[in-house]
Amino acid sequence: MFKIPLKIRLLLFFPSPSIFLSMGLCCYCRDKTGFWKKSCLDCVKLQEALDSLEKGGTFGYNELLTCFFDTGVSSEKIKLFLETDLTGKGALRDRIVARMTNEIMEGLGTPSTIDSEKAKKIREEIKKLFLEKEVPE
Numbered sequence: 001m002f003k004i005p006l007k008i009r010l011l012l013f014f015p016s017p018s019i020f021l022s023m024g025l026c027c028y029c030r031d032k033t034g035f036w037k038k039s040c041l042d043c044v045k046l047q048e049a050l051d052s053l054e055k056g057g058t059f060g061y062n063e064l065l066t067c068f069f070d071t072g073v074s075s076e077k078i079k080l081f082l083e084t085d086l087t088g089k090g091a092l093r094d095r096i097v098a099r100m101t102n103e104i105m106e107g108l109g110t111p112s113t114i115d116s117e118k119a120k121k122i123r124e125e126i127k128k129l130f131l132e133k134e135v136p137e
């Protein structure tokens with residue numbers, strides 16, 4: 001019979017403590033939620049606003065922000081919602097930047113296939129470039 005190694009068995013019974021630390025906290029803004037809930041009421045509102053925009057087809061950054069501000073959620077939470085990268089493949093803002101870039105490039109006649117992961121990489125490289133640049137005295 002197949003025997004499960006002890007290390008795996010221990011992991012099944014004692015998962016990483018970070019799981020317990022993040023329980024009851026919103027995955028976007030880290031605010032308190034119900035124990036089993038993934039996101040707080042404000043972030044649920046933002047997600048619903050985003051879903052309704054995505055159903056309507058294509059939209060720009062300005063329309064997105066207007067839609068988010070209309071929900072009445074604080075700008076701090078909106079910022080966190082845009083920046084949270086749940087999958088590790090780019091945050092919402094990277095996804096939107098990638099889509100808009102592709103649309104613009106297609107309009108210019110040179111189609112591009114930038115995805116959110118690539119947009120995230122470019123954003124991080126630009127950030128690093130500015131951080132490394134020495135400030136003249």
Ligand SMILES: [Zn+2]
Pocket residue numbers: 026027028029030031039040041042043044
């Ligand atoms: Zn939240």
